Amino acid sequence: MAHTPNVETMIATSMLTTTSGAQPSTLYDRLLSKPGKVREVVGRAEVQHGNILEHNRMVWMLESTGDEVLEATLDTRFLTFTRLGETRWLVSGNLRAVVEYAQQRKTPLTDALVASVKDVAPNVHGFLEDKKR
Amino acid sequence: MKTRLLAHTPYEELRDGFPELDLKQLLPHLAYTFAVEKISRACSHQLVRHRVASFSQQSQRYITVKRLSERVVTPPTVDDSETFHELIEKASEAYQRLVESGVSKEDARFVLPNATETSLLMTMDGAALFHFFGLRLCNRAQWEIRRLADAMLTQCRDAEPEVFENAGPYCYMLGHCPEGRFTCGGMAEALEKYRPDSSS
Numbered sequence: 001m002a003h004t005p006n007v008e009t010m011i012a013t014s015m016l017t018t019t020s021g022a023q024p025s026t027l028y029d030r031l032l033s034k035p036g037k038v039r040e041v042v043g044r045a046e047v048q049h050g051n052i053l054e055h056n057r058m059v060w061m062l063e064s065t066g067d068e069v070l071e072a073t074l075d076t077r078f079l080t081f082t083r084l085g086e087t088r089w090l091v092s093g094n095l096r097a098v099v100e101y102a103q104q105r106k107t108p109l110t111d112a113l114v115a116s117v118k119d120v121a122p123n124v125h126g127f128l129e130d131k132k133r
Numbered sequence: 134m135k136t137r138l139l140a141h142t143p144y145e146e147l148r149d150g151f152p153e154l155d156l157k158q159l160l161p162h163l164a165y166t167f168a169v170e171k172i173s174r175a176c177s178h179q180l181v182r183h184r185v186a187s188f189s190q191q192s193q194r195y196i197t198v199k200r201l202s203e204r205v206v207t208p209p210t211v212d213d214s215e216t217f218h219e220l221i222e223k224a225s226e227a228y229q230r231l232v233e234s235g236v237s238k239e240d241a242r243f244v245l246p247n248a249t250e251t252s253l254l255m256t257m258d259g260a261a262l263f264h265f266f267g268l269r270l271c272n273r274a275q276w277e278i279r280r281l282a283d284a285m286l287t288q289c290r291d292a293e294p295e296v297f298e299n300a301g302p303y304c305y306m307l308g309h310c311p312e313g314r315f316t317c318g319g320m321a322e323a324l325e326k327y328r329p330d331s332s333s
Contacts, residue, residue: 001146001147001150002142002143002146002147002150003142004140004141004142004164004166005140006140010139010140010166010254013139013254014189014254015189017189017190017191017252017253017254018189018190018191018192018195019192019195019196020196021191021196021197023135023168023170023171023252024139024168024169024170024189024252024253024254025135025137025139025168025170028139028168051187051188051189052189054187054256055140055166055187055189055254055256056140056164056166056256057142057162057163057164057256057258059142059147059162061150080161080162080258082154082158082161082162084151084153084154090151090154090162092161092162094164094187094256
């Protein structure tokens with residue numbers, strides 16, 4: 001339904017902030033006009049250092065039963081659910097929540113979450129697809 | 134100190150997409166990412182106590198601190214203190230000597246003071262950010278983090294006035310001071326200062 005902009009640019013900014021000595025706003029501005037550099041930096045991300053994946057948020061509309069949502073909330077503490085109706089839910093979380101949940105469980109929900117980030121974070125999506133194989 | 138709101142969830146899309154939900158219900162689904170630059174390590178220690186947030190901070194394991202005396206935050210109360218500036222110089226010399234003698238940066242940094250500048254990326258959801266403003270805009274908050282919170286609120290109000298018009302210190306948001314006997318007694322001034330159409 002919505003997401004913060006330039007998700008992978010922010011991941012690259014986050015990675016370079018910790019190690020480069022340049023100011024984060026300068027890095028972000030530079031990287032906005034360098035998609036190739038963003039691809040290169042995100043491509044060498046070590047996702048076990050998960051905090052680089054947290055500077056974003058995605059919002060989904062979910063059609064699901066209460067039992068399925070209960071199962072999801074027991075599986076991951078990092079997705080936020082708001083009930084909209086009997087089977088409608090507003091769900092949000094950051095990319096780290098999606099990546100870790102997808103690595104931990106394979107369910108119709110995790111498949112749908114991974115598929116939904118393809119356009120927003122294509123390199124991270126590619127990494128998740130490679131892991132599946 | 135410098136801060137900039139780099140990215141945020143567009144509120145309008147959620148407000149229009151989910152008219153059945155009010156702002157309070159939508160706040161946990163919104164996120165705000167700030168570049169926070171050239172604050173002291175003392176300030177960043179306070180920031181990371183806000184646990185419902187994400188941080189990516191310049192690492193002293195990887196980044197060498199060059200010319201420490203030019204890269205410190207000096208509190209106004211010690212600006213002309215010889216003791217303070219002498220200690221910064223000594224810490225700077227000790228750090229350089231350790232690094233030059235082959236000690237790793239991760240160990241040499243143990244001599245660096247809390248005044249050392251740092252920069253970081255910080256992301257908070259809307260609910261956590263309102264709580265941050267409530268606490269850190271209070272007159273009882275420490276001056277550096279209060280100044281930072283003030284700059285962050287200004288940016289948020291510019292970007293999303295509808296979301297942040299009611300954000301401010303807790304006295305402004307609640308209509309009463311929750312500090313009990315520690316109250317600063319300046320609630321009227323705070324209400325005036327954070328009124329959205331106030332020019333201050």
